[in-house]
């Protein structure tokens with residue numbers, strides 16, 4: 500079966516190396532797909548193409564077989580989109596705005612809206628312009644989930660939320676995933692993607708650097724060793740020519756992929772005062788793709 504979300508060779512060139520270039524990926528129905536990348540990597544630009552706000556310079560972007568630009572209205576009816584930067588009607592109260600959005604989305608049953616507001620402890624009485632960033636973000640989240648859409652495009656959804664609300668949001672996302680919804684989740688936060696998504700793309704400077712199974716990343720056999728040698732000379736000799744090793748005085752930190760046998764035998768040639776080993780975090784693994792990126 501073909502993917503529900505299809506991005507094929509998407510290019511939007513804003514000049515001076517900015518934009519997205521030859522971006523391709525697919526998200527199958529019921530899959531949660533992560534979209535990770537540093538600032539300016541192209542996450543928002545890709546999402547805006549999926550919402551049909553922007554016409555690609557080249558390439559194709561489709562949801563449920565519909566061209567996102569040509570069929571923008573029909574696509575948008577299927578999608579719950581949370582933009583990275585919200586623009587809400589500041590003069591309206593939270594309640595007034597939610598009612599307005601519900602009517603736009605033809606949502607007649609208010610039970611889901613109430614449940615979402617309770618979950619996120621939404622301030623419905625105050626005017627939106629008087630709300631904090633987090634309070635506005637919670638209104639945005641309720642609007643996104645309100646219509647019970649089939650597809651979610653979420654652009655850094657937890658930005659501005661406190662840890663309690665971040666947790667509640669991730670719970671909601673897991674529930675929606677269990678209900679078969681298709682999710683594209685853009686984030687800077689590795690833990691967030693790790694918790695919800697089965698696969699993730701990593702964007703760098705407008706291009707896909709890699710697409711990986713989250714499970715495979717989590718289970719990768721990479722180990723980070725920190726060794727303290729008796730002397731700086733020993734540390735220097737040990738680290739010399741060792742790929743991926745960093746030395747600070749007597750301490751050498753190195754990431755070892757696969758078998759640790761030859762690494763430990765090499766270390767055993769020098770006087771070791773202390774050794775610690777741990778699994779490489781997902782974040783460290785991603786840094787491999789982002790290495791050298793200017794933020």
Ligand SMILES: Nc1ncnc2c1ncn2[C@@H]1O[C@H](COP(=O)(O)OP(=O)(O)OP(=O)(O)O)[C@@H](O)[C@H]1O
Nearest residue numbers: 513517518536537538539540541542543544545583
């Ligand atoms: N309308 C536009 N005109 C010119 N350049 C743009 C436009 N929209 C985006 N860009 C540029 O395209 C690049 C990608 O931006 P985008 O907002 O997609 O990145 P992002 O990954 O969402 O970043 P962030 O994490 O900071 O939100 C950036 O260099 C940005 O300046």
